[in-house]
Amino acid sequence: MTMLEVKNIHKAFGELQVLRGVSLDLDKGETKVLIGPSGTGKSTLLRCINQLTPPDKGEVWLDGVEITDKSVDINKYRQEIGFVFQHFNLFNHLTALKNVSIGLEKVKGIEKEEARERALEELKRVGLSDKANQYPAELSGGQKQRVGIARALAMDPKVMLFDEPTSALDPELIGEVLEVMKSLAGEISMLVVTHEMGFASSVANEIIFLENGVVVEKGSPKKFFENPDKDRTKQFLSKIATLYGDSGDR
Amino acid sequence: MLAETLARLYNMLPLLWDGLQTTFLLTLTSLVAATIAGVVMGFLRAYNIFPLSYFVYVYEKVLRGVPLLVIFLILWLVPPDFGFRIDRLHAAFLGLALRSAAYQAQIFRGAINSIPRGQVEAAKSLGMSRTKGIQHIILPQVLRLSIPGWSNEFTIVLKDTSIALAIGVTELMRRGDQLAVLHSDIVLEIFLLVALIYFIIVFTVNKILSFIEEKFRMKGYEVEVER
Numbered sequence: 322m323t324m325l326e327v328k329n330i331h332k333a334f335g336e337l338q339v340l341r342g343v344s345l346d347l348d349k350g351e352t353k354v355l356i357g358p359s360g361t362g363k364s365t366l367l368r369c370i371n372q373l374t375p376p377d378k379g380e381v382w383l384d385g386v387e388i389t390d391k392s393v394d395i396n397k398y399r400q401e402i403g404f405v406f407q408h409f410n411l412f413n414h415l416t417a418l419k420n421v422s423i424g425l426e427k428v429k430g431i432e433k434e435e436a437r438e439r440a441l442e443e444l445k446r447v448g449l450s451d452k453a454n455q456y457p458a459e460l461s462g463g464q465k466q467r468v469g470i471a472r473a474l475a476m477d478p479k480v481m482l483f484d485e486p487t488s489a490l491d492p493e494l495i496g497e498v499l500e501v502m503k504s505l506a507g508e509i510s511m512l513v514v515t516h517e518m519g520f521a522s523s524v525a526n527e528i529i530f531l532e533n534g535v536v537v538e539k540g541s542p543k544k545f546f547e548n549p550d551k552d553r554t555k556q557f558l559s560k561i562a563t564l565y566g567d568s569g570d571r
Numbered sequence: 572m573l574a575e576t577l578a579r580l581y582n583m584l585p586l587l588w589d590g591l592q593t594t595f596l597l598t599l600t601s602l603v604a605a606t607i608a609g610v611v612m613g614f615l616r617a618y619n620i621f622p623l624s625y626f627v628y629v630y631e632k633v634l635r636g637v638p639l640l641v642i643f644l645i646l647w648l649v650p651p652d653f654g655f656r657i658d659r660l661h662a663a664f665l666g667l668a669l670r671s672a673a674y675q676a677q678i679f680r681g682a683i684n685s686i687p688r689g690q691v692e693a694a695k696s697l698g699m700s701r702t703k704g705i706q707h708i709i710l711p712q713v714l715r716l717s718i719p720g721w722s723n724e725f726t727i728v729l730k731d732t733s734i735a736l737a738i739g740v741t742e743l744m745r746r747g748d749q750l751a752v753l754h755s756d757i758v759l760e761i762f763l764l765v766a767l768i769y770f771i772i773v774f775t776v777n778k779i780l781s782f783i784e785e786k787f788r789m790k791g792y793e794v795e796v797e798r
Contacts (some may be wrong), residue, residue: 399698400698409689423707
């Protein structure tokens, strides 16, 4: 069952053509990982999906509804698309618990006490029950990102989009975030932009290599890492291996 | 001698109190109006909503560049030429509010701009409309961040109500002035008493605002402000 379908997305910023016709789909419970060099439009693609950056051309379908349709109330569908940001983007004036519950209260209109309980459950899911009353500034990067994940999960989304969720973290904090993401794999449909090849090879159903605004190659992790079709893919993987070490699991 | 002076000053308190009430009234009403206008103008500027943002820009420049006394005089002297009249008190209220709004727009614009863009996107990604994002994410942080600047603005407005004496509003300063004319042997003492009253109010209100700032502070983001 297809949860998310992206068809022929184009996006330009002025003269700069960032996406030149990207298509992909995501089935229920599937995890797909987007990789590629910096500036090739991976983040832009994710942002086009939930319309934080509206695409110039192309369609996005979420669970059978075209959300790029102008007549659609995008705020309604954004609730169903969890978004995890590279720089967390937590609400600084709210505790971890409130960061998670505010969407439930103010968007879904759930009663305060119930929203609180639901938020606590989500924090528990990411291993942060004991940090519920801390403010973002009092949390480590890894903890902030886990709150970010809990905040997105609380909305009970159909799809989760992760935009380089560990790129801004100290190396020793990356593991805790990847652990949480792994625990979600299979349960929820996820589209992940990351350079963490260990995560990609162990969790992804499919890896999509994006460069210069087009999909260069896609395939299962096994095929992708062991026997890619394109020379460019091999080249990129060898560079990544030099930079980040082998694709060993973290 | 001292006891006698103090006794005389003490007897002036009811009259000063009478003026002080007007001072309070002017300060509070003009601050409330200016805060509302300042928030709105701050958002218009920060979100660059054309052409309103442009009008606000010009408004700020003009109102911040003109002495308050001139603003009072214009409000007091010009309307009769157009066949209507703004009474002294209302002219003073308007003048204070108009000018303070220009200053407060700056305070709020600065605070709005200091909220990271990513938080707005995070709010959107949860499905919040722009209005809800402003209401639940931006404004609560903007108000917290604006307290130090606003506290300063309160001080300025309170003391600038005294300029209204120039258009004949009987506020605290004018009462002091009238008393000084009647008691010309203790002019300095009278004005010192008036100054003390201003000081006590400013000090008290700033303490209260500090307390509010502390109570609503975002942990880890506090800005230390000397008062």
